[in-house]
Amino acid sequence: MSLVERGQELGHLRRLLDESGAGQGRVVVVKGAVASGKSELLLSFAQSAAERGVLVVSAVAERGERGVPLSLLSQLLQDAALPLGAGARLASTMSHIKLVPRPEGSSSAEVVQQVQLMHEAWAALLNHSEDQPLLLLVDDIQYADPESLECLLYFIRRSRSARIMMVLSENDQALQTPPIFHTELLRQSYCHSMRLAMLSQQGVAQVLAERLNWSDGPLAVAFWQATGGNPLLLRALVEDHRAAQEGQPRRQSVEPAAGRAFGHAVLTCLHRSTPPLLELARGLAVLGDPANPGLLSGLLGFEVATTQRLLDELESVGLLADGCFRHPLVPGVVLDDMSPEQCRDLRRRAAERLHHDGASAITVVRQLISADVGEPWMLPVLCEAAEHALSEGEVELAVRSLELAYRSGGGEEQRAKIASALAQAEWRLNPSSAARYFAELAAALREDRLSPRSALALARYQLWHGQHDEAVEVLQRIAGTVDDLDPVTRGMFAATRDWLRCSYPVAAQHLPPVQVDRRLIPPAAGKQMHLAAMLVGVLTRAQDDTALGGAERILRGIQLGDHTVDFIHSILLTLVWAGQSERAARWCEALFREAVARRVPTWQALLATVRAELALRRGNLLTAQRHASTALSYFPLRSWGTALGLPLATQVSAYTAMGKYKEAGEQLNQPVLEAMLHTTAGLHYLYARGRYHLATDSADAALDDFLTCGELMTRWGIDHPGLVPWRLGAAEVYLHWADPARARKLVEDQLVRPNGNQGRTRGMSLRLLAAAQIPQKRLALLKRAVDVLHSCGDRLELARALADLAQAHQELGEFKHAQVIGSQALQQATECRAEPLRRQLTDPEGCTGPVDVRPVRAGGSITALSGAERRVVAFASVGDTNREIASKLHITVSTVEQHLTSAYRKLKVSRRTELPQELRFDVAASA
Missing domain, CATH: 3.40.50.300 (P-loop containing nucleotide triphosphate hydrolases)
Structure with missing residues (x-):
């Protein structure tokens, strides 16, 4: 240079x-x-x-x-x-x-x-x-x-x-x-x-021009800011930057790349200075920016005036600016230059000084964690820091704080409390990590060293991992002392029992009912109880839309947390099963964003399963598969325990509907816990496996899975058609075997059950009921099925119903209707990525007669239609007669004819088969 x-x-x-x-x-x-x-x-x-x-x-x-x-x-x-x-x-x-x-x-x-x-x-x-x-x-x-x-x-x-x-x-x-x-x-x-x-910015620019052949202004500023114009630091940084840029395309305004040479130059500057200046740099590296002269003086034993003079000197060297190291690499270089013993001792002293000066618990604990030292006096600070870290979404910091507290001594009762908090914190990151504390916590409970609330959390964790007997033992021990519990814990136990009935029904059967005076329960615990009661009500009784609306009100006032996430996850799924997908989606997205902001992988994984289930029930197969894969990516499959059933089932169902049978089979080959099959998540798994068996010509195995679902749901008292429509699955098997009578009986049983005649389930039932009828009776049932499925938003089931309707028109010789509706079915199947259905619609060999599904387009624009004309044309586009349209829109047949005549003129068409297909989306709104 x-x-x-x-x-x-x-x-x-x-x-x-x-x-x-x-x-x-x-x-x-x-x-x-x-x-x-x-x-x-x-x-x-x-x-x-x-x-x-x-x-x-x-x-x-x-x-x-x-x-x-x-x-x-x-x-x-x-x-x-x-x-x-x-x-x-x-x-x-x-x-x-x-x-x-x-x-x-x-x-x-x-x-x-x-x-x-x-x-x-x-x-x-x-x-x-x-x-x-x-x-x-x-x-x-x-x-x-x-x-x-x-x-x-x-x-x-x-x-x-x-x-x-x-x-x-x-x-x-x-x-x-x-x-x-x-x-x-x-x-x-x-x-x-x-x-x-030191060199000015212009001087630094001159050096860069000579050494790097680069006159970029912003880069010169960046080099000057990183070195303060110190020639030694600048020379080293130029060397590192040139090495990093070798072989790279030339770019404008890049940041200087610091490396080994720059680090060595930093240490050269410090070691060529006085020992106090080196000591000050080490203290500042430990405490972090910006420099606090009083705190540094207390840590290093200097007079405040001396510390300030040394800070000024460090700034004149070019390492410091406004009390902060100029380059982020400097603190690490300074600390790496110390021996482990020196660094550990300095951090321990820093923690003590920070604690003495009233610093926050998290600030103190960061030093303790880095020093990896723990003493009894530190326990309260470590536990307080962990609590704050969890509330701020710094879960890993909370875990490290509690681990250090766990090793720092304390009495057995305190140790059990810390172990419980540690299990809870690790659960947020990876459920399998928390399992190592189960034995200790269970032993603490038997010795009355574990609080009932911590015991409730332990039982939920054990059930997740398939430890059914151990969880039941914990729950029964709590139940035995329920009369001695405070009102809040008693309410939490009652809520947990209701939640178990909808998630782990076998475990719930071992618990007696609990009487709780709701007047003594604080609002937060009361909302949790109310939410759990709604779960039971929806799955065991006729659906109450008022109650589902109340669930939304409770969701507005309940906070996402370790003790509520299971309840929130369950109520969102229940809204989905009850046909309230829009409500569930709105809440799920908001809660998922919160879980991401708070950096809790387990919460994100649970909410991602709800997103996947929502997408599946809307017929968005690729989105459902992606959301399920995202959920499974948060931690290893073995960490999912019994909860694996739901995301795995969604993936299998999506792959099966898309015709990706190899991928679906690979998912079914994943090892699962036997205990999973005795949970509601296991019901979804069995149903998805049954659909896969049916699609791959294993009807016997499919029927066994569907009937097993029915047996379990009946035994558990949660035979809700929206949860798992096992009767419809079994009916499809009988239709596959050409046994329409048994299929019809199952579908009719489904329709007369509480909640069986609503929304998506009703539309699916009507489609299968039509399939079990003679051709002359199918048309009306399939039109009703199309109307219902239009309104509930399941595009895959709508595509299936439209395909069956097109086939019914074909069998009755109504080829134009078959063409229009078949084209609509094809478009829906294509958008859903339902490849088997798409092939069926385009392959004449897959139908009893050829259905022409080529799209038919109008010559005019639908924007020219009035609102009334558009509503009439919407129903006409799906094959409804004038009388059927008049009945649905509550107008006269003559009015229907007038609107159609006007619409034909504006659209430049002469028959129904030429009506625009995009109007089919207006059917639900018109109804």
């Missing part, structure tokens, strides 16, 4: 050299921060002087030789640049000087003798300068031994009229030379002082 922004200083030195050559001795002290370019300036000046015929003699003081008498002077006078004769004379003089000790109390004779010897050394230099001007350079004078400094002062006092120039460099941040040395210099009029500043 060439000498940048040092032209003025170099010119001044040359002028002084000219004056010394004319017999006017000159002395210059060049000062500056560490690595400010003093040595480069001296080197450049020496080369210039040598070119002008000046004899240059140089030496560099070393920190390690500060205690060696006359070591600097010996180095200077033995410089190889001196002529051989002069060198020999000076070496002989130096050998005599070294023999003269200067301890305290030396006799006057000894002092006189040393002065005489220094006089001989100066005379030798002076004699040589008569023949050739002499330049003496001493770098890092602050490290010079006292004896050499005394000799240099002797020379300086006598150099006024000599052809000798002396240039000494001194580091501001290193050990200071004795005050007497500077006092003597100031007394001499021919002594000059020069201070080097």
Whole structure:
């Protein structure tokens, strides 16, 4: 790197050299921060002087030789640049000087003798300068031994009229030379002082232009901000940046790439400074930005004024700006330079100091975690920090805090409490991680060292992992003391029991009912109880839309948390099963965003399963498969335990409907817990497996899965058609076997059950009921099925119903109707990615007669239609007769005919088969 922004200083030195050559001795002290370019300036000046015929003699003081008498002077006078004769004379003089000790109390004779010897050394230099001007350079004078400094002062006092120039460099941040040395210099009029500043932004830009051939303004600013213009740091950063950019395309305005060279330069600056400055940098790296002088002083044992002075020095070096390290790499470099023991001790002291000064628990605990030390006094701080970390979404910090607290001692009861909190925190990250505390928590419960609330959480965790017997033991122990529980815990137990009936029915059968006085329950716990009661009500009784509306009101007031996430997850699914997909979707998206913001993977995974189920029941197969895959990606499959059934079932159902039977089979080959099959999640798994078996010509296995679902749901008292429509699955098997009577019986049983005649389930039932009828009776049932499925928004089931309706028209010889409706079915199947259905609609061999599904387009724009005309045309486009349209819209047949005539004219069509297909989406709104 060439000498940048040092032209003025170099010119001044040359002028002084000219004056010394004319017999006017000159002395210059060049000062500056560490690595400010003093040595480069001296080197450049020496080369210039040598070119002008000046004899240059140089030496560099070393920190390690500060205690060696006359070591600097010996180095200077033995410089190889001196002529051989002069060198020999000076070496002989130096050998005599070294023999003269200067301890305290030396006799006057000894002092006189040393002065005489220094006089001989100066005379030798002076004699040589008569023949050739002499330049003496001493770098890092602050490290010079006292004896050499005394000799240099002797020379300086006598150099006024000599052809000798002396240039000494001194580091501001290193050990200071004795005050007497500077006092003597100031007394001499021919002594000059020069201070080097760091490079400006323009200087940095010049360096980049020379070294990187780059004149980019923003990049120069970034380099200057990272180095403060320190030449050593800048040179290292340029080296790292150039290495990082090799082979990369040239880009504008990139950030400087710091690496090993820059880190080494940082340490060089610090180690060449005073030990207190290095210690300050370490303290600042531990405490973090910005610098707090009072806190640093307390940590390091400095006076506040000293700390402030050191901060100023660190800033002058180019490492600090506004109390913060200029480059984010610096703190790590500084800490890595320390031994593990040093770093651990400094962090422990920092934690104690922060705690003493009233810092937040999280701030203190970050130091404790980094130091990996734990003592009993730290337990309250660690537990408080964990609680705050969980509320702020810093789950990993909470886990590490609690782990340290767990290892820090404390009584058995306190240890059990910490283990419970640790299991809860780890559950948020990965449910399988919490399992290692189950045995200890169960033992604590048996010894009455675990609170009932923690025991409830333990039971839920155990059920998730399929530990049914252990969970039942925990729940029964709580039930045995229910009369002694406080009202809130008693309410939580009652809510948990209701939730179990809808999620883990087998476990719930072992628990007695609990009587709770709701007047004694706080609002938060009361909402949880109300939510759980709604779950039971929806799945065990006729659907109450008012109750479902109440669920939304409760969701507005309940907070997503460890004790509520299971209830929220269940109520969202219940809304889906009850046909309230829009409500469920709205809440699910809002809660999912909250879970992401709070960085809790387990919550995100549970809510992602709801998103997948919603997409599946809307016929968005690819979206459903992706959401299910996202849910499963949050942690390994084994961590899902019994909850694996739902996301796995969604994937299998989506793959099956898309015709991806290989992928569906691979999902079914995933190992699952046997206990999963005794949960509501297991019902979804069995149903999805049954659909897969039916699609792959394993009807016997499919029927077994469907009937198993029915048996379990009946036994558990949750035979809700929206949960798993097992009767419809079994009916499809019987239709596959050409047994319409048994299929019809199952569908009719479905329709007359509570909640069986509503929404999506009703539309699916009507389609299958039509399939079990003779062709003449199918048409009306299928039209009703299409209407219902239009309104509920399940595009896949709508596509199936439209396909069956097209086939029914085909069988009755109504080919134009079959063409229009078949085209609509094809478009829906294509958009849903339902490949088997799409192939059935486009492959004549898959139908009893060929159905032309080519799209039919109108010549005019539907925007020309009035609202009334559009509603009439919407029903006409799906094949309804004029009388059926009049009945549905509550108008006369004559009015229908008038609207159709006007619409035909505006659309430039002459028959129904030419009506625009996009109007089919208006059917639900028109109804």
